[in-house]
Amino acid sequence: MSFPWAKQYTPSHPFMQWMDEKLPIPRLVYNAVGGGYEVPRNLNYFWNFGFLAGLCLVLQIVTGVIMAMHYAANTAVAFDTIEQTMRDVNWGWLMRYAHANGASAFFVVIYIHIFRGFFYGSYKAPREMVWLLGVVIFLLMMATAFMGYVLPWGQMSFWGAKVITGLFSAIPFIGEPLQQWLLGGFAPDNAALNRFFSLHFLLPFVILGVVILHIWALHIPGSSNPTGVEVKSESDTVPFYPYYVAKDGWAIGAFAILFCAAVFFFPNYLGHPDNYIPANPMSTPAHIVPEWYFWPFYAILRAFTQDFLFIPAKLMGVLAMFGAIIVWFFLPWLDKSPVRSGAYRPLYRKFFWILVLDMLVLFKCGGAPAAEPYVMISQLAALYYFAHFLIIIPIVSAIEKPDPLPFSITEAVLGADEEAKLAPAAAPEA
CATH class of the missing domain: 1.20.810.10 (Cytochrome Bc1 Complex; Chain C)
Structure with missing residues (x-):
């Protein structure tokens, strides 16, 4: 982003001036x-x-x-x-x-x-x-x-x-x-x-x-x-x-x-012994079992164990596994809160940490055998995962009362200058 106060690239060496004119890579960098x-x-x-x-x-x-x-x-x-x-x-x-x-x-x-x-x-x-x-x-x-x-x-x-x-x-x-x-x-x-x-x-x-x-x-x-x-x-x-x-x-x-x-x-x-x-x-x-970084989505895949009407459990698991990432594409429009940062959203902040805990549970279940109680825990964790993005975030963004935001980034870093706010306006110079 180019701000008016940002420094501009001004080469001083003749070769760099020629380079900046013909192929402005230094300026780009x-x-x-x-x-x-x-x-x-x-x-x-x-x-x-x-x-x-x-x-x-x-x-x-x-x-x-x-x-x-x-x-x-x-x-x-x-x-x-x-x-x-x-x-x-x-x-x-x-x-x-x-x-x-x-x-x-x-x-x-x-x-x-x-x-x-x-x-x-x-x-x-x-x-x-x-x-x-x-x-x-x-x-x-x-x-x-x-x-x-x-x-x-x-x-x-x-x-x-x-x-x-x-x-x-x-x-x-x-x-x-x-x-x-x-x-x-x-x-x-x-x-x-x-x-x-x-x-x-x-x-x-x-x-x-x-x-x-x-x-x-x-x-x-x-x-x-x-x-x-x-x-x-x-x-x-x-x-x-x-x-x-x-x-x-x-x-x-x-x-x-x-x-x-x-x-x-x-x-x-982090390598599996069987792969040696x-x-x-x-x-x-x-x-x-896949590598550890696939475990949350592997747990969601295995959470579907029963067919639903004419939809096989395997197909639902595949759709849910890919849907667990695809739902991130819609996050900018699911979260309608005017406040960006979770630091000023007390209710959202609580649910964020629940999501972190939920992901850790999915990590554990994805690397565990496909047996009880891990399958049932995977089902509950997968249910919350999708509920967080599709239900909780839209509701929270609609009902939440955010904390007051600082006026500027400088105020957030250095604090508000109360003396400047209370001081009388300076008289104009003669």
């Missing part, structure tokens, strides 16, 4: 992430997770490209090429562990980024497009992560691919042909592995393109802030560089420490 981009002065550390998400994406692309140099998408050797990369390629173990744990780190950062948006109303006007593109990024991440989970061709890779692609068979009339088209056959094999590898390699670059649109859309209205109050004057903002570059630098350091601890000390903690066994179509694992 300066206006996007430099001193020419003004940011609300009250952003807290939850706003660092957007930058960390971009860092995770770059990490995944770099390590993924290196891993692809040594990978063979063939069911006969796929598992062995991963092991060979780990054992025989210089620093191959580091690339593999960084890529595998980088996916988990990416989803941790994104989940925090999304729930920050829920709490502070980042989906509200005028930032609806920023939110919608963010949901698209999340869906692309889910697809990319699923296809990447298949590539090691371990037991959980094979059976996960079989179960997840089998969900498409629940679609009436076109389900089974669609499943066979996706797999290139009747079961996961060479054709499916090649397709998943190709798409897994391609989709991160698609995500990168949508991320650029996401940032572009953000720069039109400017960044939101914890109060939800829009920028009113120059005192409400500071330049992105150097203030938030330094703040993001601190966040990168903290993230790097935690990430390196995971890679070097417990790199296999070569795929065997004749041996079904006792408990088929």
Whole structure:
């Protein structure tokens, strides 16, 4: 967002002047992430997770490209090429562990980024497009992560691919042909592995393109802030560089420490033991479970156990699983409250924390066996999940009495200047 007080890019070196005239990349960078981009002065550390998400994406692309140099998408050797990369390629173990744990780190950062948006109303006007593109990024991440989970061709890779692609068979009339088209056959094999590898390699670059649109859309209205109050004057903002570059630098350091601890000390903690066994179509694992970041939606899928009239339980589960994310697209219009930030919405704030607890329950149930009491708990948690977005938020936004908002971002940071309000007007100079 360009404010009248924002610094303008004025190159002094003749070469930079020529570059700015012919191809103004320096101007673009300066206006996007430099001193020419003004940011609300009250952003807290939850706003660092957007930058960390971009860092995770770059990490995944770099390590993924290196891993692809040594990978063979063939069911006969796929598992062995991963092991060979780990054992025989210089620093191959580091690339593999960084890529595998980088996916988990990416989803941790994104989940925090999304729930920050829920709490502070980042989906509200005028930032609806920023939110919608963010949901698209999340869906692309889910697809990319699923296809990447298949590539090691371990037991959980094979059976996960079989179960997840089998969900498409629940679609009436076109389900089974669609499943066979996706797999290139009747079961996961060479054709499916090649397709998943190709798409897994391609989709991160698609995500990168949508991320650029996401940032572009953000720069039109400017960044939101914890109060939800829009920028009113120059005192409400500071330049992105150097203030938030330094703040993001601190966040990168903290993230790097935690990430390196995971890679070097417990790199296999989040991996399923069965996926370190070569795929065997004749041996079904006792408990088929996806990666941890799919667990809430997997729990919603398994919550449907009985057919309803002519609708099979499997189809309802598939629709609910996808609907759990699709409902986020409608959030800007479901929440009609004029106040953005949950910090000034006492009733909404209570239900937000109930939603967080509900998601944690879905995480637990999604990773647990499909048995009681987890199935019943999943059903109750899934029911509340949809009720939160489709019933509770519209009602709360209609009946809630928000707390008083600060007049400006500056007032929220520094407090109201009561003396200035009470002082008599200064007499004009003679």
